[in-house]
Amino acid sequence: MTLDIARLRADTPACETLLHFNNAGAGLMPVPVQQALSEHLALEARIGGYEAHAEAKPKADAFYTEMAALLNAQPSEIAYIENATRAWDMAFFSLPLQPGDRILTHASEYVSNYLGLLLQAQRRGLEIDLIPSDASGQVDTDAIQSLIQPKTRLIALTHVPTQGGLVNPAEEVGRIARAHGLTYLLDACQSAGQIDLDVERLGCDMLSGTGRKYLRGPRGTGFLYVREGLIKELDPPFIDLFSAKWTGSDTYELAPDAKRFENWERFVAGQIALGTAVRYARETGLPTIETRVADLGATLRDALRDIPGVTVHDLGQRKCGIVTFTHDAHTPQDMTSALRARNINISVSNRTSAQLDLGARGLDHLTRASVHAYNTEDEITRFAAAVAAL
Structure with a gap:
């Protein structure tokens, strides 16, 4: 499939007025997604929310079939959640972990996830084992084998960390998890919509993600995949009249599928729009998007490396569309402000959101300039010129 850049640009009119090197994949919303969102909000205004x-x-309901098709899952394995962090929480806090159980994770784990690990470690007496990085900076899959102990229960991994272009070898980790009977929770917040995801190929038991980044859906939307065979073993941290049925004065039954992780009260317009965004991405073609984004990311890194004083900090054997760098003469905050004045969007990642990762690298801040499939090589040239002219 050939990527129709003209169509992507036509469906993203803001591209003509804003040089959008987005916030770690927070892509501009396509026109069909905007229309789906606004049409339902208008319907609510006319006749009421219910x-x-x-x-x-x-x-x-089309959201479930679209998301299942995106991930090669079943609709019954999909839950609509209000954001990626809450989706991850619903999965992790549902696990029947006991005192002394051990969790394997990596220094690149997303800050909210790691805080959740720390919270449960303190509450339940769990142990967190940090998988080291290999020479390229990605999770060292060879080291996982030696870290697995009799009480190891879970591997939690972020597929694409927010603070760099690294793509962790999630499939290899999945093979290890299955071989040892470990539960595998994968954070796909930055990879969904950027990378062609297949939960069978990844080998994950649970996968969480957001609508607002590379999928280009609205903010306040997210999703969770849970493997069918695992769902009934999980006890959600909270329930309501949608996720469970009140069967008697002192009894209830949880929903038999992934809806046991959902709330009744929800952003319905967002759910409809997210389903539209997923359909738009699938029609565009995830393998094509993946190749395009990776190629643009490589072009952007090369352009930045040619600028005196700029250092690119992306790690890993495989890289994606998230590009991070520093400038010897300018702080990330100063660069963000200066470029925003020229209608160029970038963002900053700091150590408070990546204590283990940036701390080990001796970095306090990183500037992020990330590409999506609708960006062009000309925009990369213009961006590099703007950075060089600071």
Whole structure:
């Protein structure tokens, strides 16, 4: 499949006025997604929220089939959650971990996830074992074998860390997890919509993600995949009248599928729009998007390396569209402000959100300038010129 850049640009009119090297994959929303969002909000304004949901139920339900097709899963294995962090929380906090159980993770784990690990470690007496990085900076899969102990229960890994272009070898980790009977929780917040994901190929038991980044859906939307054979073993940290049925004065039954992780009260317009965004990405072609984004990321890194005083800090054997760098003469905050004045969007990652990763590298801050499939080589040239002219 050939990527139709003209279509992507036409569906992203903000590209013409904003040089959007986005916030770690927070892509601009396509016109069809905007329309789906605004149409349902308009329907709510006309007839009310409950009535609008009932009328638009087929559109809302389409989210499950679209997301399942994106991940090579079953619709019953998909839950709609309000954001990626809460999706990860619903999976992790549902696990029946006991005092002394051990969790394997990596220094690149997302800050909110790691805070969740620390919280449960303190509450339940769990142990966190940090998998070292290999020479390239990605998770060292060879080291995992030696870290697995009789009480090891879980591997938690971020597929694409927010603070760099690294793509962790998630499939190899999945093979190890399955071989040892370990539960495998994969954070795909930055990879969903950027990388062609297949939960069978990845070997993960649970996968969480957001709508607002590379999938180009609305903010306040997320999703969770849980393998069918695992769902009934999980006890959600909280439930409501949607995720469970009140069967008697002192009894209840959890939903038999992934809906046991959902809330009844939800952003219905967002669910419909996220389903539209997933369909848009699938129609564009995830393998094509993946190749395009990786190629643009490599072009951006090469352009930045040619600028005196700039150092690119991306790690890993495989890299993606998230590009991080520093400038000897400018702080990331100063660069962000100066470039924003020229209508160029970038962002900053700091040590408070990546204590283990950036701390080990001796870095306090990184500037992020990330590409999506709708960006062009000309925009990369213009961006590099703007950085060089600071």
